[in-house]
Amino acid sequence: MCALIPTLQCATRILVIQHPQEQKxxxxxxxxLVAGLAHADLLVAEQLPPDSPVLQQISDPAWFTELLFPGERAQLPVPAQSGDERPRRLVLIDGTWRKARKILMLNPVLQNLPRVCLPGGLVSRYRLRKTRVPDALSTIEAGVHALQMIEPDRDYSALLHPFEALIEGQIEAMGVECYERNHSPLVCGYVNSRPAKD
Incomplete structure (x- = not known):
């Protein structure tokens, strides 16, 4: 799988804040997602320490920083050429929906960021994890969709190649019969089984 991980350049800086329980x-x-991008950082934390350099980076007015997280205030991300000349940073929270909401609640700096979301109707390829949240995507899928919207002239689909290999490897390891018995959309009661956050 490692050989499939690209090193893609992107104008948008990515920061993934990962819940500690997701790390392993x-x-x-x-x-x-972070491994496939030249300008991406991974921070493992539930609550950002007050002296964290990340807090300073997120709050730096020299950057246009947004949080990818659904909510009433969230809007679709606009392409990079639309107005603001500052360098752009996109923050993603990696964890189940419950853990992601807790990270958001514990960190007021994240709550104060402009919020962006993805359009409805996206279907996840992540067939191994289930959620009842409509339109839920894995972190890598959400990042790829957001980057494609922000930088429509670039192609970020190569980021999904190791993700797809990971899924296929897991299905092969468990056996197709086991997969169909436990993860089939019909067994799970979903038209599409959707992953990554509960």
């Missing part, structure tokens, strides 16, 4: 998870897609 076998299906850790936040780590894959």
């Amino acid at each position: 998870h076998a299906l850790n897609t936040g780590r894959l």
Whole structure:
């Protein structure tokens, strides 16, 4: 799988804040997203320490920093050429929905960021994890979709190649019969089984 991880350049700086319990998870897609981008950082923390350099970076007015997280205030991300000349940073929270909401609640600096979301109707390829949240995507899928919207002239689909290999490897390891018995969309009661956050 490692040979499939690209090193893509992007104008947008990515910061993934990962819940500590996700760090050693076998299906850790936040780590894959960061590994595939030349300008991306991974921070493992539930609550950002007050003296954290990340807090200063997120709050730096010289940067246009947004949080990718759904909510009433969230809007679709606009392409990079639309107005603001500052360098852009996109923050993603990596964890189940419960853990992601807790990280957001514990860190007022994240709550104060402009919020962006993805359009409805996106279907996850992550067939191994289930959620009842509509349109839920894995962290890597959400990052790829957001980057494509912000930088529409670039192609970020190569980031998904190791993700797809990871899924296929897991299905092969468990056996197709086991996969169909436990993860089939019909067994789970979903039209599409969707992953990554509960």
